[in-house]
Amino acid sequence: VTQDTEEHRAYRNLNHLAYMFEQLDKTAPKIDDHICLASSIFYQDITKSKKERQEEQSAYSAENRLKAFGAEELFVNKVKNLILATKMHEHQTDSDTKLMLDLDLAMLGSDESVYD
Numbered sequence: 504v505t506q507d508t509e510e511h512r513a514y515r516n517l518n519h520l521a522y523m524f525e526q527l528d529k530t531a532p533k534i535d536d537h538i539c540l541a542s543s544i545f546y547q548d549i550t551k552s553k554k555e556r557q558e559e560q561s562a563y564s565a566e567n568r569l570k571a572f573g574a575e576e577l578f579v580n581k582v583k584n585l586i587l588a589t590k591m592h593e594h595q596t597d598s599d600t601k602l603m604l605d606l607d608l609a610m611l612g613s614d615e616s617v618y619d
Contacts, residue, residue: 520544523606530606535599539578542569543585543603558590 523544527534534540546565550557562583569579585603588595592608595601 519610520548522610523547526606526609530602533598533602536581539581540585540599540603542578543582544606546582547586547589547607558587562586 524541527537527541527544531537542565546561546568548557548561550560550564565582565586566579569582581599585600588600588604589607592604595604
């Protein structure tokens, strides 16, 4: 939590996380695997590092923690893939991955009062 409140984090902070969860709730009928998508949002920026490795490290951290909780391999892999997709924001065919990418960037298109 401390790292998410650091000023240099720009929009990748606790407000961003909260905004993503708010938007997730609004899009609930469009979600195939709500728990997986919510877990991906939670773990997306859990590791703070050099930007070029942040997604990989967050995905690895999510994998380790979810396995420690006893999550199934299929679930763990989907969470990892959703997190890794936020690195490049490339075209996706999976509906939950598309939604994850939209949620990740949604705050940037919001009203300035939400962004600040």
